[in-house]
Amino acid sequence: xxxxxxxxxxxxxxxxxxxxxxxxxxxxxxxxxxxxxxxxxxxxxxxxxxxxxxxxxxxxxxxxxxxxxxxxxxxxxxxxxxxxxxxxxxxxx
Numbered sequence: 786x787x788x789x790x791x792x793x794x795x796x797x798x799x800x801x802x803x804x805x806x807x808x809x810x811x812x813x814x815x816x817x818x819x820x821x822x823x824x825x826x827x828x829x830x831x832x833x834x835x836x837x838x839x840x841x842x843x844x845x846x847x848x849x850x851x852x853x854x855x856x857x858x859x860x861x862x863x864x865x866x867x868x869x870x871x872x873x874x875x876x877x878x
Contacts, residue, residue: 788861792854799851
């Protein structure tokens with residue numbers, strides 16, 4: 786059971802970090818580009834090549850980081866353990 790709790794703790798740290806990053810980015814966007822904010826804002830995000838690479842690669846890396854330990858856990862949980870008793874159930878329709 787310790788493998789499951791270790792994986793859970795590591796994933797929670799990653800997910801909390803992602804939630805805080807997204808919440809901070811959302812707050813920044815809402816305060817910067819709100820209708821009440823009358824500042825002159827020049828946005829040059831059209832066809833920004835490097836930004837598109839980052840927001841494609843970063844989520845992929847996060848998913849790979851989460852998937853690698855999950856596959857290990859799936860393999861460990863799927864292994865049959867030695868049993869003391871076997872039950873055979875036969876059903877008739």
